[in-house]
Amino acid sequence: MDDSLEDSPSPPQEPSSKEKKYDRQLRMWGSTGQVALESARVLLIQAGPNAVGIETLKNLVLPGIERYTIVDPSVVTEEDTGVNFFVDGESIGQLKAKVCCQMLQELNPDVDGEYLTEPIESLLRNPSFLLGYSLILVAAPIFSPTLKTIAAYAWEHELPLFYIHSLGFYSYFTVSLPPCFPVIETHPDQSVAAELRLTNPWPELAALAKEVTAGLEEMNDHDHGHVPYVLLLLHYLELWKQDNEGRVPATYREKLEFRKLVEAGARTENAEGGEENYEEAAAAVLKSLNPATLTWSIREIFQATECVELTTDSPIFWFVAAAVKDFERKHHVLPLHGSVPDMKAKTADYIRLQKVYKAKARQDAAEVLANMRVIKGELGCTSEEIYERVVDDFCREAAFVRFFRGQRLPVACGGEDGEFELAGEAVEHEPTSGEGQALEDPESLMPLYITLLAYDVFINSRSRNAPPHSPDSGPTTLLNHAPGHASSTVHTDEQELSRIAHSILFRCTRSGGGDLHNISALTGGMVAQEAIKVITRQYVPADNTVVFDGIRSKVWVFRRTADMFSRP
Amino acid sequence: MGREAYPKQSLGSLYRRIKESRVLLVGAGGIGCELLKNLVLTGFGEIHLVDLDTIDLSNLNRQFLFRHEHIKKPKALVAKGVAGKFNPNVKLEAYHANIKDPMFNIDWFQGFSLVFNALDNLEARRHVNKMCLAADVPLIESGTTGFNGQVQVIKKGRTECYDCNPKETPKTFPVCTIRSTPSQPIHCIVWAKSYLFTEIFGTSEDDAPEFDHSEDSENSEEIEKLRQEAQALKRIRQSIGSPDFARKIFEKIFGEDILRLRSMEDMWKSRRAPEPLDFDKISQQALVIDTSVTQKDQTAWSLPENFVVFSDRYDFLERLRLGELINCSLRRLSARLQDAQAKAANGDVSPVLTFDKDDDDTLEFVAASANLRSIVFGIETKSKFDIKRELPRKELVDGMY
Incomplete structure (x- = not known):
């Protein structure tokens, strides 16, 4: 957008070798995303024979993060060679962090890597070392109190934290985002049409419509069939308004009538038996003539405390949000996106139309920028920093900007008596489905999730990092910790949940607590994808838990919140 | 274990x-x-x-x-x-x-x-x-x-x-697919419209919307050869309007260029190698074809029919002397371009023709040259009507100014 706003395109330059190497991913997140990635420092905390952490890191090293650190005190075992492709027979007995660090480095010489073989518990005696990272990955198994410490520290210092567990055919991960996490570039679906402001055109657009549609009836067939549909709609809206006391068609019935008016204008006695531009115009009536309403996402931002109660220290995002809010209050529309869809038109007309839209978008952004100066002035902000780029981006994406309320990573813990207890655990579903429904739905992965949490608790109630190796005794012991009380708080059939949990636990313990390489590889891919979204602040991140069932090949994303499993 | x-x-x-x-x-x-x-x-x-x-x-x-x-x-x-x-x-x-x-x-x-x-x-x-x-x-x-x-x-x-299930056909193609190794009718249609037409009558553009440059760096040698090929074609453009213009163009794009491609043996190990077309031989076959063939737009034209729509017939000069109407698309377009250039005032940007599928001259030129290329590469040919349907409606110009 920045480039196309320039009046003359810059001469094309031979791409650098770095641009060539990262060519495919630059198409996804652009150079701003790449810059963010290249300054990201990722910490991986893991222990025991599992591959999911390393697989995640592989997918972050390849696209080029700045650096990574692996914390892992364990040595390579023979089991490792079956799940982790970085280690082979020769590395058995060596420090796993060291071997993996070296191999990861080979994947991308642009990335720095280091490893620490001190146990995480001793490193956490000085938790401020976590501040050196922009993102933390923790791969299970991990001692619950240790995880709690990390979760609390990451939350307090607004560090994104991922907790990942891959177990046999199953896996899940939870993302703990900072308390307020805005995303400007959410990359909405291409099919979502940009607002065209047809019901309230600004003077330049109205003038263009008037000029191009002048003498419409007398035009020759070629010209008549090439009037851009946007301008046709504006023309017929004017006619409609003359007959309707200046109002635009608002109700469904009126829109249908208006569509008839448009369709009646098309010439049918030509070779094609109709006109494509008129067809486009008619097709756009129902979706393009809606009064400007705020998307729920921008409404949420306008109402956020951070937007209402600005302070001099507020992040730039909220200053821009407040400036856009002022714009909206004054004009009752969001700043114009500025792009025009493809349509049947003469090239010259189409370019003029584009220019009118682009110019208006620029004008709107300038007004927002001016609003922001006023707001800053009122607050007595001394900083002269003006973030034009953020303003441009925000204005362009205004309808789709999102922000997320992260939360502290909930940690499942065993009670004193080894009883299953999910302190501070909670699950929140899509508003349409209650928790009970989610459990009774055979398609739901909720039982799997609860069982995996129970497994975490069980592991922690035993000695650390020592999964139950006996496939026979495992389930019975585990089921003593079965999530019976979880089922009572989510109002479902306890016996049914136990039955499902039993079969899941059987498979979990049968895997001997280990992961399968392919499941870990797939999970590592998903975690890395979410990590990239968080690092680049682009696209919509999974908020906040993802469960994968490799037997049914099903993924479930839901938001886990505080206090759902707590006792009444 | x-x-x-x-x-x-x-x-x-x-x-x-x-x-x-x-x-x-x-x-x-x-x-x-x-x-x-x-x-x-x-x-x-x-x-x-x-x-x-x-x-x-x-x-x-x-x-x-x-x-x-x-x-x-x-x-x-x-x-x-x-x-x-x-x-x-x-x-x-x-x-x-x-x-x-x-x-x-x-x-x-x-x-x-x-x-x-x-x-x-x-x-x-x-x-x-x-x-x-x-x-x-x-x-x-x-x-x-x-x-x-x-x-x-x-x-x-x-x-x-x-x-x-029918699969949506891609809308962009790697440059090498279009220029060197076409395998489907659409590849030849895009070649005719976005390469041949623009090089001869329009502003040559490396960035036609159908071109996907993502694989360019993987084929840099071939891309360089293709660039030289395009420049050679541009030089022939200088002789627009001359009696042997059509022959020059034809022999370049369906002869010389094809022979060069053919010589790259690696390319044809698992593909059928292209067969160049002989101008003299086909123009002899084309003598019996009536120029009204352009009206036959629902069935695919034969090789000599495509030739007649594209190029001058062998007896062009003689027929011209007899005052007959010369109806090949190449000559019609050449005349239009020369006419526009003659009218343009000195100092103006040199006028060009732009492709429009509703403009029969440009459509017939693209249809005939696409089909001739299909024949060279052993690809199915299409009717003028079908080709019109396959062509994109309008150039996307977003961000071009």
């Missing part, structure tokens, strides 16, 4: 079937590298890998089996060498070859218990789909684009196959 501990515990007795299986993986690209690693670590007994490509710098950000020092080496062979080390119990076989090569026949496909498609193009996917149906071997088909991906299991008689 060691290395096999976890999969053995999870799969129980089924694990033996994995160890004893013989599987085929077609493609060692983004999906292929990851899948090969997963198959090797899971312990599939014997894995055969086929890939035609060599490694390029732009692969390294995701095809993690390859390093900088592997650039230009065959993907299949490097992948085998690297992934083979992940598990000494797995037997790997690699082929630097096109899966459409006749040596990969039905018998060969029948030797596998499972086939994985990790391909990047429709044509090869369709081919493997067909082979797997014929051999009755289950196929797992996969693909990604951007942040989206899909996997489909295809088993004869049990599931739908890859071609059971």
Whole structure:
């Protein structure tokens, strides 16, 4: 957008070798995303024979993060060679962090890597070392109190934290985002049409419509069939308004009538038996003539405390949000996106139309920028920093900007008596489905999730990092910790949940607590994808838990919140 | 148990079937590298890998089996060498070859218990789909684009196959597909419209919307040759309006350029090599064709018919002397361009013609030259009507000013 706003395109330059190497991913997140990635420092905390952490890191090293650190005190075992492709027979007995660090480095010489073989518990005696990272990955198994410490520290210092567990055919991960996490570039679906402001055109657009549609009836067939549909709609809206006391068609019935008016204008006695531009115009009536309403996402931002109660220290995002809010209050529309869809038109007309839209978008952004100066002035902000780029981006994406309320990573813990207890655990579903429904739905992965949490608790109630190796005794012991009380708080059939949990636990313990390489590889891919979204602040991140069932090949994303499993 | 501990515990007795299986993986690209690693670590007994490509710098950000020092080496062979080390119990076989090569026949496909498609193009996917149906071997088909991906299991008689649903044809094409190795009518149509037409009558543009430059860096030598080829064509443009203009153009694009392509033997190992067209011979055949052939727009024209629509007939000069109407599209367009240039005031930008599918002159030129190119490459020809339908409606000009 920045480039196309320039009046003359810059001469094309031979791409650098770095641009060539990262060519495919630059198409996804652009150079701003790449810059963010290249300054990201990722910490991986893991222990025991599992591959999911390393697989995640592989997918972050390849696209080029700045650096990574692996914390892992364990040595390579023979089991490792079956799940982790970085280690082979020769590395058995060596420090796993060291071997993996070296191999990861080979994947991308642009990335720095280091490893620490001190146990995480001793490193956490000085938790401020976590501040050196922009993102933390923790791969299970991990001692619950240790995880709690990390979760609390990451939350307090607004560090994104991922907790990942891959177990046999199953896996899940939870993302703990900072308390307020805005995303400007959410990359909405291409099919979502940009607002065209047809019901309230600004003077330049109205003038263009008037000029191009002048003498419409007398035009020759070629010209008549090439009037851009946007301008046709504006023309017929004017006619409609003359007959309707200046109002635009608002109700469904009126829109249908208006569509008839448009369709009646098309010439049918030509070779094609109709006109494509008129067809486009008619097709756009129902979706393009809606009064400007705020998307729920921008409404949420306008109402956020951070937007209402600005302070001099507020992040730039909220200053821009407040400036856009002022714009909206004054004009009752969001700043114009500025792009025009493809349509049947003469090239010259189409370019003029584009220019009118682009110019208006620029004008709107300038007004927002001016609003922001006023707001800053009122607050007595001394900083002269003006973030034009953020303003441009925000204005362009205004309808789709999102922000997320992260939360502290909930940690499942065993009670004193080894009883299953999910302190501070909670699950929140899509508003349409209650928790009970989610459990009774055979398609739901909720039982799997609860069982995996129970497994975490069980592991922690035993000695650390020592999964139950006996496939026979495992389930019975585990089921003593079965999530019976979880089922009572989510109002479902306890016996049914136990039955499902039993079969899941059987498979979990049968895997001997280990992961399968392919499941870990797939999970590592998903975690890395979410990590990239968080690092680049682009696209919509999974908020906040993802469960994968490799037997049914099903993924479930839901938001886990505080206090759902707590006792009444 | 060691290395096999976890999969053995999870799969129980089924694990033996994995160890004893013989599987085929077609493609060692983004999906292929990851899948090969997963198959090797899971312990599939014997894995055969086929890939035609060599490694390029732009692969390294995701095809993690390859390093900088592997650039230009065959993907299949490097992948085998690297992934083979992940598990000494797995037997790997690699082929630097096109899966459409006749040596990969039905018998060969029948030797596998499972086939994985990790391909990047429709044509090869369709081919493997067909082979797997014929051999009755289950196929797992996969693909990604951007942040989206899909996997489909295809088993004869049990599931739908890859071609059971019509697939949306891509709207952009790699430059080399258009300029050097077309395999479908649309490739020739795009060539005629976005390359030939603009080079002769328009402003030559490297950035026609149909061109996908993402593979340019992988084919830099060929891209350079193509650039020279385009410049040679531009020089011929200087002689527009001269009596032998049509012959010059024809012999350049359907003769000389084709001979150059033909000489690149590697390109035609698994494709049919193009056959150049002979101007004199075809213009003799074209003597009996009436120029009203352009009205016949619902059926595909024959070679001499296409020739007549595209170019002057052999007896052009004589007929001109007799005052007959000369009706080939090349000459009509040349006349229009010269006319516009004559009218343009000095100092104005030199006028050009722009393609419009509703403009019969430009449409016929594109249709005839696309069909002639299809004949050269052994591709099915299309009627003027069908070609009009395939053409994009309007140039996208977003961001061009």
